[in-house]
Amino acid sequence: MSVDQITYGSVDRMRMKGYQIIGKSAGIDQAMSSSFCKWAPSHSSLEVDQFENNVDAWGLSYFPINDQQFALARSVHGAPEYSGRGGLTVMTRALVLNRQQMRQYEGQVVNLARIAMSLGGLILGDSANEVLEPFEIPENGFHLSELASDFTDSTEPVLEYGVQRAIVQQIQLLIQRGARVMVIGRCDPLPILSNVFSGLETQRRIATSFACGLKPTNRRVFQLQFTQETLSQRQHKELQRSNLEIIQIEDVLQMF
Numbered sequence: 001m002s003v004d005q006i007t008y009g010s011v012d013r014m015r016m017k018g019y020q021i022i023g024k025s026a027g028i029d030q031a032m033s034s035s036f037c038k039w040a041p042s043h044s045s046l047e048v049d050q051f052e053n054n055v056d057a058w059g060l061s062y063f064p065i066n067d068q069q070f071a072l073a074r075s076v077h078g079a080p081e082y083s084g085r086g087g088l089t090v091m092t093r094a095l096v097l098n099r100q101q102m103r104q105y106e107g108q109v110v111n112l113a114r115i116a117m118s119l120g121g122l123i124l125g126d127s128a129n130e131v132l133e134p135f136e137i138p139e140n141g142f143h144l145s146e147l148a149s150d151f152t153d154s155t156e157p158v159l160e161y162g163v164q165r166a167i168v169q170q171i172q173l174l175i176q177r178g179a180r181v182m183v184i185g186r187c188d189p190l191p192i193l194s195n196v197f198s199g200l201e202t203q204r205r206i207a208t209s210f211a212c213g214l215k216p217t218n219r220r221v222f223q224l225q226f227t228q229e230t231l232s233q234r235q236h237k238e239l240q241r242s243n244l245e246i247i248q249i250e251d252v253l254q255m256f
Helices: 032-039 098-106 111-120 162-175 189-198 204-207 234-239 249-253
Strands: 002-012 018-024 056-063 069-080 088-098 180-186 210-214 224-228 244-248
Touching: 002 032, 002 069, 018 032, 032 069, 032 088, 069 098, 069 111, 069 162, 088 098, 088 111, 098 204, 111 189, 162 180, 162 234, 162 244, 162 249, 189 210, 189 224, 234 244
Parallel strands: 180 224, 180 244, 210 224
Antiparallel strands: 002 018, 002 088, 056 069, 056 210, 069 088
16 A cells, blocks of 8 residues: 655755654645644754663654545654754654544554554655655555564663553543544553554544644644653643643552
């Protein structure tokens, strides 16, 4: 199954400088590109865990480009920022799938990301290419072991299984009610996301946008957001005013 690709990041081109679409495959038109730019992360958008290096930081997000097409994006740090403002660039590579293609995977977005990465997708590669080939993925995926921590289970799980399950159940109840949810605290988002989606019907999975590893911002409004950032009291009040349901991992841990 062929799916379109798009890359986004900070580049210095003769005609344009800064964060922009770098490359795309033939199926990405101007309207899709513009919509993607509204969701894509820019400078200093990646969260960096206190136990990891800047270069190891990554973010995964899933969001609609229009009514029928959806982007699954992985963001990482690239080269030092060319503009002189310091820090590393944030580079994003995404697969763009239509609704039928999402149904082929039953809306299991984390499984889709894992399969794509195992085949070389969602990896930065040569970020300078302006013309990208469509990416080939199996039509129906293949069997995957259950996740414990990250994409390759390279680290020990942050939370015990029972704590993860409690968080999963809270998220599922809120998502099924149509609520927007923010999970605050240190955790492994991927196994939580995978289990949340397994408990939702296919249409709900496809419709549920999410982000992990990206700093919260009003510019990108996901239905489900994970953050390890420590939020101020003022930020908490702002979140509550925006009708966002908050799950504090600290509160869940106190139940065990």
